[in-house]
Amino acid sequence: MRFTSDQHLDGVRERAFTLGEVPGILWTPETAPAPLILLGHPGDLHKTHPRLVARARHCAAEGFASATIELPWSGDRPRSAAAEQARADLRQALAAGEPATPEVIDRLVLPLVDQAVPEWQATLDALLALPEIGGPVGYAGGIISLGVRLAVVEPRISAALLFAGSFVPRALFEEARQVTIPLLVLLQWDDEGNDRQMALDLFDALGSAEKTLHANMGGHTGVPWFEGDDGNRFFARHLKGVVRP
Amino acid sequence: MRFTSDQHLDGVRERAFTLGEVPGILWTPETAPAPLILLGHPGDLHKTHPRLVARARHCAAEGFASATIELPWSGDRPRSAAAEQARADLRQALAAGEPATPEVIDRLVLPLVDQAVPEWQATLDALLALPEIGGPVGYAGGIISLGVRLAVVEPRISAALLFAGSFVPRALFEEARQVTIPLLVLLQWDDEGNDRQMALDLFDALGSAEKTLHANMGGHTGVPWFEGDDGNRFFARHLKGVVRP
Numbered sequence: 001m002r003f004t005s006d007q008h009l010d011g012v013r014e015r016a017f018t019l020g021e022v023p024g025i026l027w028t029p030e031t032a033p034a035p036l037i038l039l040g041h042p043g044d045l046h047k048t049h050p051r052l053v054a055r056a057r058h059c060a061a062e063g064f065a066s067a068t069i070e071l072p073w074s075g076d077r078p079r080s081a082a083a084e085q086a087r088a089d090l091r092q093a094l095a096a097g098e099p100a101t102p103e104v105i106d107r108l109v110l111p112l113v114d115q116a117v118p119e120w121q122a123t124l125d126a127l128l129a130l131p132e133i134g135g136p137v138g139y140a141g142g143i144i145s146l147g148v149r150l151a152v153v154e155p156r157i158s159a160a161l162l163f164a165g166s167f168v169p170r171a172l173f174e175e176a177r178q179v180t181i182p183l184l185v186l187l188q189w190d191d192e193g194n195d196r197q198m199a200l201d202l203f204d205a206l207g208s209a210e211k212t213l214h215a216n217m218g219g220h221t222g223v224p225w226f227e228g229d230d231g232n233r234f235f236a237r238h239l240k241g242v243v244r245p
Numbered sequence: 246m247r248f249t250s251d252q253h254l255d256g257v258r259e260r261a262f263t264l265g266e267v268p269g270i271l272w273t274p275e276t277a278p279a280p281l282i283l284l285g286h287p288g289d290l291h292k293t294h295p296r297l298v299a300r301a302r303h304c305a306a307e308g309f310a311s312a313t314i315e316l317p318w319s320g321d322r323p324r325s326a327a328a329e330q331a332r333a334d335l336r337q338a339l340a341a342g343e344p345a346t347p348e349v350i351d352r353l354v355l356p357l358v359d360q361a362v363p364e365w366q367a368t369l370d371a372l373l374a375l376p377e378i379g380g381p382v383g384y385a386g387g388i389i390s391l392g393v394r395l396a397v398v399e400p401r402i403s404a405a406l407l408f409a410g411s412f413v414p415r416a417l418f419e420e421a422r423q424v425t426i427p428l429l430v431l432l433q434w435d436d437e438g439n440d441r442q443m444a445l446d447l448f449d450a451l452g453s454a455e456k457t458l459h460a461n462m463g464g465h466t467g468v469p470w471f472e473g474d475d476g477n478r479f480f481a482r483h484l485k486g487v488v489r490p
Binding site for chain 1: 434445448449454455456457458459460461462469471474475478482
């Protein structure tokens, strides 16, 4: 892990890094060592940076460090012809008013998850070796299939907040049954680009004994501000052991 | 309104009252005047008293007064032959493994809502005349059809937390579209006595621009403790104007 920049924003230290070929960002609060929240996002760190900084600052205010890495084939990373083709096929189907087929969803999401999960795990190895990171780890955000796979294969992740807002391959429904960590799933109820019934089916499939669904109005990027607070309280319960007063 | 008892529990003053033929209970915190939360329940104040006291104490800890009244034909109130018959018919259908028909749901719930709503409104008149009650009013609890009707017809109710755990007559789905106040709907996902799809359909039908669904595991009475905190924060936003920090 090589740090490539270091700046202090309001209340949070932001460091860009690269790990091998993968660029990422680490945000740490003034208190250390801090529990860590891995921030999932839909790809392209440049584009999502403002939203990620807002979430990182919200995490830091509650004493959490947070970090993210670029997704495979997104942002400044090399493209994949197969991924571009899958995206084009999906876009074409949706533009024609056709549903996304399971086949195109598999082609779009499964290689991404297969590639991204070991990168997130290598990032976790490197982050947990830093003195300013300590304690349990959470995952927060989309892509929900990535969050589900990480929850299954990565025992160092103790709790996850998943955004139900992307296509989910059939195979992930089976993996979902193997998830046992506490979950908070966010669903934007009237998100036109999202398959609500699929999201409800996935929530139903998740194996965790403690799982909570929060559904709100407002479209894909309209998650209400109070869900940020609810997310922090969820992670405070599961990463910091904050229990009923 | 005639008070029939007055005692100080830990942190909350509990007074039983009668309003005409209707018995009820008022809980007030030490701070006054306090905003008021009307506590819905499934009927029989004696049986539900411990759970209601726990909720009233939780309300009082956040500076809310709370109150409830007995449902028609429940607890110590006179019985209704028609209501008893509807309950017996429902019980018989469920015992035979048959679904609850819309006809029996209508017979069970509509007369109850028709009778209870004016009683709650008269209670509200009396409570708002007390010097220790002031500010906006919320409704929290089941029966969800009662909460929906109150939200439509009673402009003094500013926000409602509804428990989706009872049968809903078809007519109430139409009324649900007329609801405009902020809502938090609680659903126990794996509640065997509850129709999950009906609850999701009702949530979808509710007309409010701000509505949030919280679904949890754990059966009908297994609502997790942190939902009590979430409910208080919901009412703090809408009854006390607590906004983003």
